[in-house]
Structure formats: structure tokens, C-alpha cells
Amino acid sequence: MELEIRHLRVVCAVAESGSLTRAAAALRMTQPGLSAQLQRIEAALGAPLFTRSATGVAPTALGEVVLTRARAVLPAMDELARVTARAARTEPAGRRIRVGTVNSSLIGGVLDAVRYLYPEAETCSRLQGSPLPLLDDLADGRLEIAVVGDSPGYEITAPPEVVLAPVVTEPVFVALPAGHRMAPATVVDLTDVEDEDWVAPRPDADRTREYCTAVLTAAGRTLRTVHEAEGRVVEELVRSGHALSLCQATFPESPGVVVRPIAGDPLWYRHLLAWHAAGPFAGSEAARVLMENAEAAHRAAVRRSPAYRSWLGAGT
Missing domain, CATH: 3.40.190.290 (D-Maltodextrin-Binding Protein; domain 2)
Known part of the structure; x- marks a missing residue:
């Protein structure tokens, strides 16, 4: 599986929510569906991004690296989407x-x-x-x-x-x-x-x-x-x-x-x-x-x- 922008959004949502259940609600997904997708993302990257516990989830060292890059990339991609959307509407x-x-x-x-x-x-x-x-x-x-x-x-x-x-x-x-x-x-x-x-x-x-x-x-x-x-x-x-x-x-x-x-x-x-x-x-x-x-x-x-x-x- 190749990482896509939507996968970075999943990682950020999980980190910001601190819970797969809350992240799933924010992403309009089910908790089992989000959990399965996160597992595929982790498999693609070769290691866990979060530790799981009864109180929620927390980023691993690799997770922190991915989050740092994702939080730098996503605002630029969002701005690109806004610019292209405005351009498309003016055509x-x-x-x-x-x-x-x-x-x-x-x-x-x-x-x-x-x-x-x-x-x-x-x-x-x-x-x-x-x-x-x-x-x-x-x-x-x-x-x-x-x-x-x-x-x-x-x-x-x-x-x-x-x-x-x-x-x-x-x-x-x-x-x-x-x-x-x-x-x-x-x-x-x-x-x-x-x-x-x-x-x-x-x-x-x-x-x-x-x-x-x-x-x-x-x-x-x-x-x-x-x-x-x-x-x-x-x-x-x-x-x-x-x-x-x-x-x-x-x-x-x-x-x-x-x-x-x-x-x-x-x-x-x-x-x-x-x-x-x-x-x-x-x-x-x-x-x-x-x-x-x-x-x-x-x-x-x-x-x-x-x-x-x-x-x-x-x-x-």
C-alpha cells in the first residue's frame, strides 16, 4: 500500500483525539474500519505508530516522526486544494x-x-x-x-x-x-x-x-x-x-x-x-x-x- 494524503489525516486524527473511537467519529468512519486502516498504514511503514492502552493511544517514536512530517505537509495540501478549487470555480x-x-x-x-x-x-x-x-x-x-x-x-x-x-x-x-x-x-x-x-x-x-x-x-x-x-x-x-x-x-x-x-x-x-x-x-x-x-x-x-x-x- 502506498501512503496517501488521507492516510496522513487518519494518523493526525488519531493523535489529536487520543482515541480510535473519537477519531473514527471525526473521520465519519467506524472504529473497526479505522483500526483496520491504521493497521495497514503501520504495516506499510514497517512499525507501530501508536501504543494502545485502556485509556487510549499515544504516538510511538516513529509515530512522532510521521506526525511531524504530516503536520507540515497537510496545511500545504489544504492550501493547494483551496487555491485550485477557487481557480476551478472562476473558469x-x-x-x-x-x-x-x-x-x-x-x-x-x-x-x-x-x-x-x-x-x-x-x-x-x-x-x-x-x-x-x-x-x-x-x-x-x-x-x-x-x-x-x-x-x-x-x-x-x-x-x-x-x-x-x-x-x-x-x-x-x-x-x-x-x-x-x-x-x-x-x-x-x-x-x-x-x-x-x-x-x-x-x-x-x-x-x-x-x-x-x-x-x-x-x-x-x-x-x-x-x-x-x-x-x-x-x-x-x-x-x-x-x-x-x-x-x-x-x-x-x-x-x-x-x-x-x-x-x-x-x-x-x-x-x-x-x-x-x-x-x-x-x-x-x-x-x-x-x-x-x-x-x-x-x-x-x-x-x-x-x-x-x-x-x-x-x-x-
Whole structure:
């Protein structure tokens, strides 16, 4: 893992709070999520940054070194963000539109909307595993719009400058190797597969994995996650028969990979759009075009998914 600015903010927040619980609240994270991220930061640096005790945390000698550098770097980065944000806001609207997205079937529709609203704009996009950095980038003027997502009971909280607009909530499905014994089934009961090997994204500020674990644990289910991966690697692990994976209902089937609904629909995922309240998409007409295109993109993804169409036809 390479250190990023957000990792330095985590270290500073922990030091300033003196407690993982208080730092997690300040960072809009859960305490287990923050603890896991801090452990990965420490692993990347090669030694602990804090000592833990019943009364809280305190920096180690290495922690003090990192904090000294971080406290010198972060104000300069914050000033750079403010300057670039001001510069971006003074440019003519639509000259350059920066789009952020998590893994989502909506991104094509959002880019269509951007092209329609600002045909002369230079448009660029980038993928992010977690929605929280995208919301921070929107608030700081580093993005104009983003596709994000969350889960019931684990809804994301946007900064005051950012508007969140829900698009659609859908069930979570499971991706299986095409030769798997459950592939012929119309739905998969997790009781039949929970003891197999699973792949999931690495836990981070995104609470999706935490949500899935909490819901399944409450139902007496525990998935044996032995691989941590995202994107194409997940697909390859499933195709090669090394793992199963939870996935969005619109996850496209491909040679060697089939997608099936989960019996009882225990897990759900919500797609949202987000934009700056004072940005180029703040107007009602722009918001309408964005939402219509995002919804159309989702409907198109549903039409491409035999499993989703079957689920809808079953009236589940």
C-alpha cells in the first residue's frame, strides 16, 4: 500500500483525539474500519505508530516522526486544494468536468448527461473503491460530480457542500463459476455455499463489507473470505473456480461466470449521484438530466442481466 494524503489525516486524527473511537467519529468512519486502516498504514511503514492502552493511544517514536512530517505537509495540501478549487470555480462553467465513480453501472449514463449538458467540455473520470474520498473531493472542488453508493443502515454522510441524490436500490447477488454445482439454480441459498472460499474488497472507509458481515452474522451466516481483491481480479478468481463473490445485481455475466440472486434477498445496495451544491450541476434542469440518464443506464444494465430480469419477473 502506498501512503496517501488521507492516510496522513487518519494518523493526525488519531493523535489529536487520543482515541480510535473519537477519531473514527471525526473521520465519519467506524472504529473497526479505522483500526483496520491504521493497521495497514503501520504495516506499510514497517512499525507501530501508536501504543494502545485502556485509556487510549499515544504516538510511538516513529509515530512522532510521521506526525511531524504530516503536520507540515497537510496545511500545504489544504492550501493547494483551496487555491485550485477557487481557480476551478472562476473558469467558465463546463470547460472541464471531472467525474468520480465507484464500481457502478451508472457511469455511462452520467457521462452521457455531462456530454449533453456541456458539449464543449473536456470530460475525465476516475474510479475509487470507496465513496468517502469522492465526497471529500466534491466538497473541495476536485470533482464536479460522482457516482457513489451505500447500504441500508450504513448510509454515507455527505459534507454540507455536497448534494446526494438516490437513484435506485437493488438487491445484492452472488457471482459463481459457471461450472459450480449451484450455477443451474435460479437462486442461491447462502447456507449451501457459506463454507466455500469467498473474495471481497479489502475493508476500508467504505462500510459495504461491514454491512454485509453484520447482516449475515445476524442471520447466522458467516462467509469464509480468504481473498481480498477488486475489479478484474474478482472476476478471474470466480471464473477460475477459486472463489465466490457477492456482487451488484447488474454485475455482467461473462464466459465462465454466472450471477444468481440470493434466497430471501438479505443484502441491498443503493446507487446515488453526488455533486457540489454550488457547482455546474446544482440547477434543477441539470439535476433532472443527470437523474434521467442515470436511471436509463440502470434500466439498460437490468436488460443485459438475465438474473436480474428473472428476479424481477419472480416478483421478489
